[in-house]
Amino acid sequence: MRDLICEVSSNNASGLTPRKWRKASPTEMAYIATRMLVVSRSSIAGRVSKAQFERAITTLEARYGILRSVVVDGEFVERDDDASALQGWFCAKQWTADAMYAMLLDAKLDTRERIYSVHVIASDDVLDVFVLSSHAVTDASSLIELHACLAHICDCIVRGVDPALDAQTFPDPVDAAVDAAVEQNQAAPALWAGTYAQIPLAARCDSVSGCLRHRLERMEIGANHVLRIRAAAHAHGSSVHALLLAAFALAIAEAAETKEKRILMRSAIDMRRRLEPHVSAELVFSAITGHISPVDDLDQPLFKIAKIIFDDIHSGVTNGLIFEDYRNYATAFGSKQQAPVAMSVSDMQTVKFHWPTQQLKVTGFEYAAGWLKRFPNVSVSVFDGTLIANVVYVEDFVDPVTMRAICKSAKRRLFAVCAS
Incomplete structure (x- = not known):
């Protein structure tokens, strides 16, 4: 993995060229070209306000810089705006999980503008958190990590604790490791x-x-x-x-x-x-x-x-x-x-979910790929x-x-x- 630290910044807003991370791999580009999207869902029991959740999203992006990337001309570059990834905060009395799945599975996601968005169905003491993401940057393991860390951050904020999280290195694809494995094991x-x-x-x-x-x-x-x-x-x-x-x-x-x-x-x-x-x-x-x-x-x-x-x-x-x-x-x-x-x-x-929570409780996780x-x-x-x-x-x-x-x-x- 590259020794690059992902940080939340607004380089373009200050007139600087957006940071370039690396070229997208052929597999990542195939997912983008075929517009394969994943809808993941976690359920959190406990009271979290919209403002607290917005802050949690900002903290999440500070840890996983890939969330602030876009793919332009086959390269991962830093997104040049500060628009929130939270695209909807819906009332549980008016929205169901089935309705949210139906909307998101047919949604559009232009990876030149963002690679994920978040949509929440909220009641007084339960959040249903839906993440729409490109399969180019999120598989099931990644989604479990993101939902678990987001729940942990929300828990810290609700308890008045500053989340102490290191920034993650920008990940390289597994192509090189796979090539080495193929050389050792030839199969038609x-x-x-x-x-x-x-x-x-x-x-x-x-x-x-x-x-x-x-x-x-x-x-x-x-x-x-x-x-x-x-x-x-x-x-x-x-x-x-x-x-x-x-x-x-x-x-x-x-x-x-x-x-x-x-x-x-x-x-x-x-x-x-x-x-x-x-x-x-x-x-x-x-x-x-x-x-x-x-x-x-x-x-x-x-x-x-x-x-x-x-x-x-x-x-x-x-x-x-x-x-x-x-x-x-x-x-x-x-x-x-x-x-x-x-x-x-x-x-x-x-x-x-290896990220701990004390006041909130994660009660479910699932996902669907279209x-x-x-x-x-x-x-x-x-x-x-x-x-x-x-x-x-x-x-x-x-x-x-x-x-x-x-x-x-x-x-x-x-x-x-x-x-x-």
């Missing part, structure tokens, strides 16, 4: 030929033009069920992530019109945990790649399919294919020639034992009735695991 990229099971396209899909609209289907699994699902997954040599992919694969196969016996399931892989040494989860930037796991026989039991997916992901780390995925990601993600993937599911682990591809994207988080899977899709490509049926079928299959 996979090629996908033939037909695979996919979600039936909406009837209006071929006539779609203009603005596409996102929809969100929220799947919640309680803590007791999550414990049983995790135990069952581990007992069969896989993981909750792999079991989720398997449940969705079977649900999609059930809904598919062609009744294909093969399917391609995509995982959003956090490279931080795959690289050696591990990259700090406290750094705010994006380190995600996409890995496709083939399932060649859908007439197999759920646990068998989960084990196939689990082994494929882990062998990809060993043989270097995961690192090759990342190196080719910028080209593959934005390409018009896409593999016939059925669904993408994040590999999120249990959410832990894109304009024809297959849905599932963002998974487990907070305080409860699993939230936010399924985001383009309703012009997938009929909401079909998507709800697939989610119900996947959840039913997971609950059957608990019963057994």
